[in-house]
Amino acid sequence: MQPYLDDGSLRVIGVVQEQHAARARLYAQWRQLDWPIYVDSLNLLDHRVVPIPMLLDASGIIRARPRSPDALAELMQQSFPVEAPPVGLKLPDATELRTQAEALDSARAWRDLGDACFLTGGLDAAVAAFEQASLRDPSDARARFRAGVALKRRSESEQAQPGDAQAAIDSWAQALQLVPNQYIWRRRVQQYGPRLNKPYNFYFWIDEARQAIRARGDAPVVLQVEPEGSEIATPQKAVQVVALDDPDPEGRVDRDASRVHIETLVTPARLRPGHAVRVRLTFEPGAAWWNNEAEGLCVAGTLPPGVELLELRALTAAPAAAETRERRLWELELRISPDQPAGPLEIPLYVLYDVCEDQQGVCLRLRQDVQLQLEIDAAAASIE
Numbered sequence: 001m002q003p004y005l006d007d008g009s010l011r012v013i014g015v016v017q018e019q020h021a022a023r024a025r026l027y028a029q030w031r032q033l034d035w036p037i038y039v040d041s042l043n044l045l046d047h048r049v050v051p052i053p054m055l056l057d058a059s060g061i062i063r064a065r066p067r068s069p070d071a072l073a074e075l076m077q078q079s080f081p082v083e084a085p086p087v088g089l090k091l092p093d094a095t096e097l098r099t100q101a102e103a104l105d106s107a108r109a110w111r112d113l114g115d116a117c118f119l120t121g122g123l124d125a126a127v128a129a130f131e132q133a134s135l136r137d138p139s140d141a142r143a144r145f146r147a148g149v150a151l152k153r154r155s156e157s158e159q160a161q162p163g164d165a166q167a168a169i170d171s172w173a174q175a176l177q178l179v180p181n182q183y184i185w186r187r188r189v190q191q192y193g194p195r196l197n198k199p200y201n202f203y204f205w206i207d208e209a210r211q212a213i214r215a216r217g218d219a220p221v222v223l224q225v226e227p228e229g230s231e232i233a234t235p236q237k238a239v240q241v242v243a244l245d246d247p248d249p250e251g252r253v254d255r256d257a258s259r260v261h262i263e264t265l266v267t268p269a270r271l272r273p274g275h276a277v278r279v280r281l282t283f284e285p286g287a288a289w290w291n292n293e294a295e296g297l298c299v300a301g302t303l304p305p306g307v308e309l310l311e312l313r314a315l316t317a318a319p320a321a322a323e324t325r326e327r328r329l330w331e332l333e334l335r336i337s338p339d340q341p342a343g344p345l346e347i348p349l350y351v352l353y354d355v356c357e358d359q360q361g362v363c364l365r366l367r368q369d370v371q372l373q374l375e376i377d378a379a380a381a382s383i384e
Contacts (some may be wrong), residue, residue, distance in 0.1 A: 015040050017050060017184045019152060019191075023203070026221040030209035041153075042115060042146045049183045092116035094125070101129065107137035111146065118150050123159055126150040145175035145185050156225045165265050173268045177381040189383045191231055193267040194276035194333050195311070197384050198235035203227040229315050229331045230267070230278050239335075241308045245300045248352065248367060256366035259288035259355050268383060270375040274338035275382070276310065279372060281330045285355065289323040291363045294354035299330055301349040306337035323359055340376050347372040 014037040018024045021039040028037050040047075053072050055064040057080040066072040094116040101109040114129035130147035133140055148171030155164035169192060176185045191202050206227065213220040265280040281299065296318060303309060311333040316326065334347070349370045356363040 013038065013056070015045060017041075017043055017047065017187075019149065019188065020223070020225055022221055022223045022225075023206075023227070026206065026209055026223060029218070029221050030205070030213055041149050042118060043142075043184055044115065046142070047184055048181065091120055094120055094122065101132070105136065107133040107140045107143060110136060111140065111143045114143070114146055114150065118146070118153075123150055123154040123157065127154060139178060141175045141178035141182070141185075144171050144178065145182075145188075148172040148175065148188070162263070165263070166269070169265065169267050170269055173270060173381060173383075176383070180381055186383060189268060192265065192278065192280075193230065193383050194278040195230070195233050195236040196239065196276040196333070196335070198233065201232060201234050203232050204234075206232075229280055229329060233331075239310045241310065242312065244303055244309045244312065245298065246302050247298065247300055248350065249302070251367070253352060253365060253367035256353075256355075256364075256368045258286055259357070259364075259366065260285050260353060260368060262351065262368055262370060264370060264372060266372060266374065268380070269373065270377055270380045271336065272378055272380050272382060273336055273340040273342075273376055275384075276333055276335045277374065279332050279334065281332075281351070281370070283328040283330075283351075283353070285325050288355040288357060289325055289359050289361075290318070290328075291323060291354035291356050292318045292320075293322050294363065294365065295352070297328065297330070297351065297353040299332065299349060299351055301347075303334075304345070304347060306340045307345075307347060308335045308337075309333075310335055323356055336374075336376060342376050342378060345374040345376050347374065 013035055014033070016024050016037060016039055018039050019041055021041070024037055024039050053066050053069075054062050055066060055072065055075050057063050059080070061080075063080055064075050066075055092112075092115065094113065097109070097113040097116045101113040103109075110129050110133035114126045114133060117123075117126035117129055127147060127150045130143050130150060133143035134147065137143070148168040151164050151168035151171060154160055155168060169189065172185060172189045176182060176189060179185065187199075187202075190197055190199065206223075210220045261284045263282045263284070265282070267278045267280075269277075271277055283297065297314065299312060309332065311331070313332075314328070314330050316328040316330075318324075319326065336345070349372065351368050351370060352365065353368075354363060354365050
């Protein structure tokens with residue numbers, strides 16, 4: 001869609017720094033915005049703060065950067081000569097950019113290729129290109145941030161590979177380490193991070209938006225990826241330390257190696273002493289079924305000295321049916337002592353759960369150990 005009307009007059013357009021385009025479409029539907037919104041997931045505009053109003057004329061030239069709505073309204077009454085025929089958006093040619101990247105073998109060339117692959121849907125190729133850019137120039141913060149964008153998108157797709165979500169968070173944190181004043185990148189990490197570090201609830205508006213849209217008689221835009229857990233958690237400054245249960249201290253419960261797959265997401269995995277970390281645990285049953293008539297899933301363990309538990313809760317309630325196979329989600333928040341020495345920190349946890357080997361088959365109470373891997377570093381990027 002062009003940023004001007006057929007008569008050459010100006011119109012309002014929007015650009016949002018959002019990982020998920022459908023969420024921007026839902027917001028626009030809710031607010032009944034009648035102007036186009038472009039989603040700049042990769043931060044190709046290289047903005048560090050938002051919002052940034054700009055007056056763009058029919059030639060695609062930025063004429064002014066007004067500082068207030070009144071100034072923008074006044075400028076929009078002016079007319080500007082059309083200096084060149086408007087042209088539509090043309091997606092980059094990934095094949096041509098790959099040839100250039102292989103020939104130049106520079107970080108910028110590989111990053112340009114990654115941008116093109118991402119915009120045309122090639123997530124595997126985008127991740128690989130951004131990784132090549134980072135190898136050529138470890139200080140290329142843009143490549144690290146955009147690698148995180150591609151990895152997170154891939155983690156939510158049918159192309160997902162184990163560890164993609166954690167790799168995305170780590171890439172964003174590395175980018176922020178290189179450019180600590182990058183507001184856009186900081187918000188992306190905070191979205192999945194501790195409640196202690198959140199400036200606000202990022203997606204508090206979604207339920208209200210859906211209710212308002214349905215009340216108008218419309219169907220809300222369908223979100224491909226629902227925000228969950230830390231994404232919709234309310235910021236919390238006053239916290240209370242809670243106890244972590246340890247019902248199997250001697251490890252007598254039989255271990256499970258294949259019936260349930262557990263994925264961890266630690267945000268951030270590299271943090272300063274005295275800071276907090278948010279952990280998401282995702283449970284996917286393999287061939288097994290959850291046994292909802294038994295004790296239920298339990299996250300447990302003994303925390304090492306200097307680590308406090310601030311929150312532990314299940315985000316997925318067990319259904320009423322006796323046996324089910326849904327994905328389950330838990331989150332916990334930990335705070336590291338200000339006196340914690342620098343270096344690797346392992347936090348051993350374990351999970352107890354009840355599964356049936358088949359529907360109406362043999363049911364078992366099993367245990368699976370989980371090791372959280374943190375790196376304590378006083379020079380780590382702060383996400384506060």
